[in-house]
Amino acid sequence: MNRHRVCRADEVASNAMKPVAMGRATILLTRLPSGEIKAVGSRCPHQGANLEYGCLTGHAHSDQPNVLLMDRPGQILRCPWHGFEFDLCSGESVADQGKLRLRRFDVEIENGDVFIVM
């Protein structure tokens, strides 16, 4: 298992996707409202849009037509092209679980630095 230092933890903000280089690939980092940092692949599994320009939002839910509720703020990433929703915690497509999934990477924080574990 390899660890790669990619940036300092205080460079990773909430409500933003921070691109970092991993060899020839790019990984995106974001900070959840809980403070936890998540790392995902930079390309949407649907048609390859650059998720750096995606929208960080919450989980829209409801059991009653015409009543819109939102929970889990900052935990859903929407693709900048088609708006497909991905759960940053599981990587799963919200609308189509098991079919489309973000590539996720394990993150470790040590002495204020962010490491990607592969």
Place this chain on the structure above:
Amino acid sequence: MLLIDADVHESFAGIRDLIPYLKEPYREWIERGAWRGFSQPFAYTSPGSGNRADVRNADGSASVSDYGVMRRQLLDTYNQTYAVLTGYFYPTMLKLQYGLSSALASAYNDFVAEHWLAKDKRFIGSIQINARDPEAAAYEIDRMAAHPQIKQVMLPVVDDIAYGHPMYRPIFAAAERHALVIALHHTILAEGPFGMGLHYIERHTLLPTSMMAEVISLILNGVFDGYPSLRFIILEGGFSWLPHLMWRMDREYRQGRVEVPWVKKLPSQHMRERLRFSTQPAEDLTADQWLKLIDLMGSDEYLIFSTDYPHFDFDDPRVSIPRSLPDALQEKIFWKNGAWLYGLEAPAQ
């Protein structure tokens, strides 16, 4: 082979047949000719003026109201196991006077129970309602649901109702309460997105688009999610458009779910689990085209045979479904899929 015919249009000889079943004041209204029934806003161009030209009484007059004619021409000729009566008198077409409309629905249901259902155990009945008054419609469903041959509620497709609107929920609640199927069928008011066009052939070709609109409305407004045991059938609305609608709605859902999060599944999953289609008009597909289409649909459980008797675009069960299709598939189309939808078993021999 066992055979369910999912779309058979019984009728009355005239609106006055309903007088004995109408409550006042509407009985008096019809008795004095205050309303003479619906009239289509176009001319039929077929030889039988909307019906098969050979559907005639002994005296040669046109008949869509004679059980004996139907028994001879349909039930016995094709050895039908069950025929689902769907009517073509849909009080929802009245756009005002809801009390009259609801009373007409009740009267028609009682007329059908006495003059059709009671005459042949092969008939499966449908409840007619005035959908514009959903509470009254629910009351009528509750009233008729105990009839042992009733298995279905008719939702008529008109030109101004998409049934996903929340105001229609009492209808679905009542149907689910009694484990009845919801059947959507066009009416003489049904049209396409830009109206009926300039010719009857335009309007008739457009009818599937009204069915697509109803499916879109029902699923995206939460009817499938809100009534999870309810089953639906599209009658006489085509079926070869299903793959397109599944793909389109799934794509729309993946990118737009945030607007309708009360929809909990991919639309195609809802369709696969609880939406079915009658086959007529079967569009004269070849056997190879049938197989390709069913492959694109992803299931051989969607289709249920129907004749549309006595209408002019009738499908003969011996011809309209190619006999070269695999036996197991034919058995599903002619029997198993319909038996599942309506909860029917083969009659005891």
